Amino acid sequence: MNALLSLQNVWVEYGDKVVLERINLNIEAGSFVSIIGPSGAGKSSLLRVLLGQEAPTKGTILLNDEPLKPQCEPDRGVVFQRYSVFSHLTVLGNTVFGLECAQAPLTARLFGARRRAAEAEAEEMLAAVGLSDNLHLYPAQMSGGMQQRLAIAQALIKRPRLLLLDEPFGALDPGIRADMHALITRLWSDYSLTVVMVTHDIGEAFSLGTRVLTLDKARHDPHAPHRYGATVVYDLPLKKQATVEAGTCVDNGAENGPEVNCIITVDETRNN
Amino acid sequence: MNALLSLQNVWVEYGDKVVLERINLNIEAGSFVSIIGPSGAGKSSLLRVLLGQEAPTKGTILLNDEPLKPQCEPDRGVVFQRYSVFSHLTVLGNTVFGLECAQAPLTARLFGARRRAAEAEAEEMLAAVGLSDNLHLYPAQMSGGMQQRLAIAQALIKRPRLLLLDEPFGALDPGIRADMHALITRLWSDYSLTVVMVTHDIGEAFSLGTRVLTLDKARHDPHAPHRYGATVVYDLPLKKQATVEAGTCVDNGAENGPEVNCIITVDETRNN
């Protein structure tokens, strides 16, 4: 198995509520996986498990064929659904933070030329997300969308091997969103990142992803809705990727989705 | 002037940063105003001012031809951008709260038959937003989209005369979003509400609204970006509304926007 990430029969439960059940999934290095699914299906929970923030209730996760430690390593980057930036740092401070940690193990602060270099890098990234004019604002002084862009810049500057994005562009207007799409695509191909992105915008899922996963409940008990969890009900590899299987594009009922002109495989995965 | 809300030369500033400048706006009773604009333009700030949460730095706001008090009245409902529900109340408790305040001035709690009636009403509303299975969860146990739907249910159950929505459907998947659109349209026409909605989804703005406002900076000083604020750069009344002027539909560069087949007036408002 040469997958970067491999989930084997993973379950996530909160108390007696089953959120995710029987997730079997292999994510290859360099792929861009979009995850869609109804609200409350467990998309964020799946990301938390991949991140190492939470351990699954059952099942194993292998990263490079080794069990994933329930700990967040710097090789994984994340943008949370509720934009979480450090409220005590300015825009610039938030962005430089990752560089400082890497370059100054002891003080976690940079000085002199190294600081200027780091700040220049951060400013470049902030320009890319459109925050050049706001370098010295604190998060409490920014709009929702600005905080979200800051979180994106903060994660991207580290160029993590595995990037986990939870509705990263949800609060952005179409113009800026398009810029962000370009940015992420560029970084993805330049640094051969592996990206897992949760989104509600089906157009985005298909235009960015090399593979689209749909999380939903496969079975439902109307009297005890919490007894069954969601699982991967559709797993659609898209043509863009090197290794593509034959298939036809499916209309997902996306209201505002663009016309996706691609050939995909609707292969109901084995796990349900 | 028979407008419900009337803004005259309204400015909003934070410190020396001008966020909104020279806003002149009349909102008629029964209209559904969509507000679009780039991230950080001041859309949420405008809603806060309309809500009475903040007083504008300059200018007057008239509600029914009387100056708006800087106080939030129950005739105005709101869904904030960052879903803010009461973390100490369950889903049902959050939804019933508005009814309890109205019916039990002293205890703010209902008992017996009246409680059952209120809960039935709340459950109906929660069913409409798809939270029937989660009546007794606390907000901390819910996903982002579920909290957002709860906030919508909480505001709608009061059927406020003026409803202010700040990206209310941002964290919802297309299926549930369509349900929400239907719900809000139904309530809007059944109870002749006046709705002001901020959104980033241009399709949504045009399909739901009777008028679309675009907030953006009309002038820009590259050396002191904070010196100029945003204002209403486009004000497009749509055909749906009873009183419509002639015009043509404009492609707003919306990536995923639907084909909007309508006749609108691009009338650059006087205020810039």
Place this chain on the structure above:
Amino acid sequence: SPTAEETAAPRTEFSIGWSIYAGWMPWAYADQAGIVKKWADKYGIEINIVQVNDYVESVNQYTAGQLDGVTVANMDALTIPAAGGKDTSAIIVGDYSNGNDGILLKGSDSLSAIMGRQVYLVELSVSHYLLARGLESVGMSMTDVRTVNTSDADIASAFTSPDVTAAVAWNPQLSTMRQTPGANEVFSSADIPGEILDLLVVDTATLQANPNLGKALAGIWYETTALMQRQDEQGRAARAAMAELAGTTLENFEGQLATTYLYTEPQAAVAATSDAALIETMTRVRDFSFSQGLFGQGASSADAIGMAFPGGKTLGDPDHITLRFDETYMQMAADGAL
């Protein structure tokens, strides 16, 4: 708080405060053993014996009018209630300290070694007075030592610290401190007998309006002291009970009694009260107190406060007499007129 008119009116319920000290334990025992009730009933009144753990606070509360009477040393009676304008009558002179107060030094058994040391003591108390008298006896003055105010509750443990090499204290702390390795008692109240008196004082106005209170108190006192002097089983039991109330053992308590000169016979107490030596003692105490500023910032001379003694003798300002040594009730006890 009661006004003067109210206190002056005849009443039937009174509160007397006491704190733990060898010479005052009879009050606690009398309360426990029903002697208080017996005498109070006899005069148709009610007397509450109130324990106040902190001695200074008991006197303060008396001065503030919360208590009608209190057990107090002669010097404190002068500087707290009397200096505060509260007309006070000392109706029972219970005992004098005959070794109950002492100066302890570590590493020397001569008082002259105190020169230049830090002396831990309750400042402005009888300990301070004892120190002044001790220094005087070896030709030194207060400026030859540095005093450190130490709370009476903590002085025993403070003395165990190696930092502390000189202290003045009273019993029961003194007996505890004497056991500290290396401690020597170099001066004690036994060297100035009769100067540190332990009194029961009551508010003069209350007493005048209610002479029965004085009679009952005298009755209680002399019955109890007679009982505790007895060398039989009953006397032993009474002393054991007092020891327990004081939180100590019988041996320890009897050790403290040995350094307390109890006026068990009312005649002896009357004689001591009427003796001219008392006036001399009070003059000394008064001069010391004044020199330490204990009469308050307003007092311009040692004569600011007036004291009255049996036989119409007075000391200080005769127009502002606030401390009266009143032998009437002790005399009645001596006469068996109670």
Place this chain on the structure above:
Amino acid sequence: MRWVNRNIGRRNSLLLGAIPILVLLMVYLVVSADRHAINPSDKILPIPGAMVQAMWGLVFEPDRLSGRLLFWADTFASLQRLGLGIAISTLAALIVGILLGILPPVRATFSTLVTGIAVIPPIALLPILFIAFGLGETAKVALIVIGVAPFMIRDIAAHMAALPREQIVKAQTLGASTWQLILRVALPQAMPRLIQAVRLSLGPAWVFLISAEAIASDIGLGYRIFLVRRYLAMDVILPYVAWIALLAATTDILLNWSSRRLFRWAHGANH
């Protein structure tokens, strides 16, 4: 694994928590044995046997004079005073704290006063306190209340003032009056914080209780400690202090547990 992520299970927690306490006990035993080797009648750090002996009578044998088991009578009296003092303070903190935190006019008018009262050391005003409240139980309870209530009030007020502005706005758009807002939004959210404030105040409350009992009392844990202090009877003082620590620690654990039980929403997983 990084130390921040090393979560410790319940049982291991108990074991680890016991270590420093056991170490302290060991140190005590060694030092005490040491001192006794030099001075067999050392009173400051008594050996365990002496403590057991001293406590035996207080715990199991009725006092000859009053017929009471002194240890239990002391405990009961102190707990009663402490309970009353804490209860009154808690109520005051709840009412005054919420009003101060939520209503700007009330805050403007009274916050200076509350700060003033909070920073005045009550023990400096003992004579006035005893004059105002008498020498009975009231004064002791009052000292506890004056000692801890201002702190609790300020803590609750600060917590209430920090409630997200959106919640206040939201409640008002839902039709809540000031009163309803206090009752349904502020009060329930103050409760878990109140329990925390009580936990933090327990230490100071015991200090004030003991101070009060040291001054005017004839029963209580603090009274006994100050009574035997005259004789340096550490063989009674140390077990009494240990007992106070045990009582206080138990209260602390109970409060924490009940906060978790009663206010699940405040302790819930918050990913």
Place this chain on the structure above:
Amino acid sequence: MRWVNRNIGRRNSLLLGAIPILVLLMVYLVVSADRHAINPSDKILPIPGAMVQAMWGLVFEPDRLSGRLLFWADTFASLQRLGLGIAISTLAALIVGILLGILPPVRATFSTLVTGIAVIPPIALLPILFIAFGLGETAKVALIVIGVAPFMIRDIAAHMAALPREQIVKAQTLGASTWQLILRVALPQAMPRLIQAVRLSLGPAWVFLISAEAIASDIGLGYRIFLVRRYLAMDVILPYVAWIALLAATTDILLNWSSRRLFRWAHGANH
């Protein structure tokens, strides 16, 4: 307008805040005049003239024995002790509080101990403190530290433990080690809370300072208060207490102000 929304301006705030204090002063003057009408030499509630007279000498006239202006010498000595005690406690709270709050193994090992120390009334254990710290300045500072540090430590630890889990996770994904996380995420966010904790501890710190000075001392505000308590000189005690209140209130205001200046992000508009 609803009371929750009635924001009071800075100047009106000052005016309103002065009202209850003035009322209290008036009540004092009336009651005091009343008592003096009955007993002209009443010591409990002295009239202002008497207080001025009593204080005059202490403030302006050098003491006959030591040649010092007693009032200022007292103030200086007390502030020095208090400052040192608070400084040490703050440092302890910062270091231990953050470690306890952030690192689960440290929490498991030491939280029981800290709770235990927090609830043990230090004044009950004075004899042991005397052995450990002697009777000099160290002991006084130590009493303050033992009195307030555990409270502050627990407060900071609770605040740190309540940091959003996302922040810890986020910092780790950005490459922060445990040490970097403490230095750059926990520490700066603990600072504003620390200032709040110091503000809340000032009251107890003064209590412990005064207790310490009451135990064994020859200078200090608490020393003077307890010394003159021996002859119920409320004309000295009350001005001293008022002075302490003034000092403490000033510190409180300064701390609050500096927190707002230094940690804008923590006080910022949070719509």
